[in-house]
Amino acid sequence: MDLDQGQTSYILLNSALVLLMTPGLAFFYGGLVKAKSVIAMMMMSFGAIGLVAVLWVVYGYAVSFAGEGGPGFVGVDGFIGINLGQLFLGAANDQALTFGDTSGVTSPEMAFVAFQAMFAILTVALVSGAIADRAKFGAWMLFAGLWATFVYFPVASWVFNFTLGDAGFSDGGWATFGMQQWFGTGVVDFAGGTAVHINAGAAALALSLVVGKRIGFAKGAHKPHNPPFVLLGAGLLWFGWFGFNAGSELAADGIASLMFVNTMVAPAAALLGWIFVEKIRDGKPTSIGAGSGAVAGLVAITPAGGSLTPLWAIVLGLVAGAVCALAVDLKFALGFDDSLDVVGIHLVGGLVGTIYLGFFANGTGLIYGAGPAQLIVQLIVALIVGIYSFVLAWVLAFIVEKTMGFRIRNEEEVAGIDAVVHGEEIAFRD
Secondary structure, eight states: OOBOHHHHHHHHHHHHHHHHHHHHHHHHHHHHSOGGGHHHHHHHHHHHHHHHHHHIIIIIHHHHTOOTTSTTEEEETTTEEEEGGGGGGTTGGGOEEEOTTOSSOEEEHHHHHHHHHHHHHHHHHHHGGGGTTTBOHHHHHHHHHHHIIIIIHHHHHHHTOBOOOTTOOOOBOIIIIIHHHHHSSOOOOSSOIIIIIIHHHHHHHHHHHHHOOOTTOSTTSSOOSOHHHHHHHHHHHHHHHHHHHHGGGOSSSHHHHHHHHHHHHHHHHHHHHHHHHHHHHHSSOOHHHHHHHHHHHHHHHTTTGGGSOHHHHHHHHHHHHHHHHHHTTHHHHHTOOOTTOHIIIIIHHHHHHHHHHHHHSTTTSGGGTOOSHHHHHHHHHHHHHHHHHHHHHHHHHHHHHHHTOSBOOHHHHHHOHIIIIISOOOSOOO
């Protein structure tokens, strides 16, 4: 079987771009916390890289892409299972896959393994923003491993999974092929609005409830210490997101090109939407708002970019930016301390992008006269993923809290978590 070097190079290059998103997230989160928490915050992202990459090779891929019903599969088709032959990627060397609009052009399965590994790493790292300034590193690492195992890997199998083979993919998770059988259409989630952003955002909400509020939690009490870090992180995230979104087509074709353009324009519109809300509400647009708005737009376009025209992508960006700018204040109204607004940006932005497709997805949305099926499917999958992630994350966080404790002591939180947890400090102070 001939392997296409161009397609393989495309997948591997985009894999590297997606990996860059996690260090970008570290800078984005690091700039949002107080100066004495920067190292601890960034270490949670880098810890996720180390831990999840290893788990992915050992068994994560075997769960997430089990190849329902195929050789080595043990479990319940479409819902949960593991491919025993893929433990430690044992069978991956023997497979070649066909993707996109190409015909008869194949790439090594290992390239796909690498690409999807970066999604798993980033999704876990996203959750860490909910517990900034107050969490033990060891407790975070234990939770991250458990959550990846019991939540991300199974949810990825629901949304992304398919039966592997030389002819491409035939069936897989309930959210795509199961919904196709029941409603005539599967969930539209091009790159992870449900599996990545709703999943991480729901987990962040649960984790923030278990760990509890920071000392002195109140609106305006915890100001970002370094806006340039935030903008640098947002820029790195945006750069890597082109690989995240356009790379999800797994082929350099027309859909990938559309996704690339939409990944440019939706976050640009969301940036404008966010700072417009700030100007009306607070009188001044901020750099933090610009960076956060861009990320909110990137989140919203993640499930949608391959199924929207650029015009509808702009509208989605404007809506997502404005809605997320308002949603970040929910934590003060409802009394949960999601430190870095994972709920307001990723859960809410993921919901906006996912549900928006029920109306505006090319050919299947309501405005195209296709009926309500797509909207119903989008709502069902978003709801089930959110509830599953929230419940499991709450249980896992509760177990960690009751066994080893999640929080550092109050006096250590006040003194600064960097020196206490990592024995390192940076030169500047709040």
